[in-house]
Amino acid sequence: MKIYLVRHGQAQMAAGRRRDAPLSPLGHTQAGHLAKWLAGDARLDGDTSLTVGSVVTSPLTQARETAEYVCAPLGLPARVQHTLTEADFPLSPELPSSTAPFVRRRGRLLSERYLDFRAQARTALAELTRCAAESGRPVLAVTHSGLIGTVVRAVAESDTFHLTLYHCGITALDWSDGRWRLSHVNLWDHLPVPLRTT
Template sequence: MRICLVRHGQSLWQLAPSRDWDTRLSDLGHRQAAALATWWAEHELLDATTRLDVGVLSASPLKRAQETAGHLADALHLPVTTSPALTEATFHVASELPQWSGPAVPRTPGTLSERYRTFRKQAAEALLELADTAREKDATVLAVTHGGFIKTVMRVISDSDSFTCKLYNCGINMIEWKDGRWRIVHLNLLDHLPPPLRTS
């Protein structure tokens, strides 16, 4: 069972942060999403062994995710299912995470903030919903969502709230449930984006 989590294309907010965090894609964001959609439609294999066989396309209700999903829907001939559970956090997630005492010295985490625990629960429940859908449809689920959400899913499956990474716009992140555990198959796969189109 496989789930692909894709971060939306570059948004206008990334170019000029404002109080309106639900902004549309920038021109570059549309180019990124179009490149992703074209590449996905033309490739039967994500890599040498992984079939794409996307059967369900889901997206956060926020504009940048909906517009990115629209490009994929046109290319893959799939309807978009909108899922509020895929929505981004309304706060800077990284600032809520436990820090380490040194590069190889984990610190015993203190109490996590209520809003982070609520968002982590949202991500965990959304992951279960995506997994149930993938199992029922016997197909890969492709979810267009947000950086904070994707990284929190990775924290859930790794059971580590200190995990973080840089995620690129329209990067492909694939996880797989196999032998009773989650496995990260791809993190930030960017084969479909030439360097001039890569932003984070």
């Protein structure tokens, strides 16, 4: 079963609304390009077409607005899934660090708030997986960079890396043969170069 995690379009960074903000003009353009691509002959690579059976979204404004663009040409409704909400704290400082590459990280415990958010990300993935299993169709979730990165870390069973994700970039997961396959991370081929932002 396939799960597509899509980061929302670029949001306006209004004072006091960093976490829940509407799309910027560029974000609207990014979401429009994503929707047009999905409605056409969307391909993850030369052989793999991207089909969507259902759309779920974070309740935050930038994700809901992006989902509206995605849903319109597909003729699908968007269902809000609260576990797709972004963390309310910066994630990168919460992750373990090391003095050099490939040196074993020691001594730093993960914070309670990161562990809670990681549990939320695992719950989000379980809910998406259940939705895909029940429908027999791929699920596309419009969410946030922190949530997508944490889902990938949960699948990899490692909190030792950080992902920088592009607005409207696609990360594709596939559950088959008793394991997760991370087939695409941060796919952005559908966006013209001027629309590629982090």
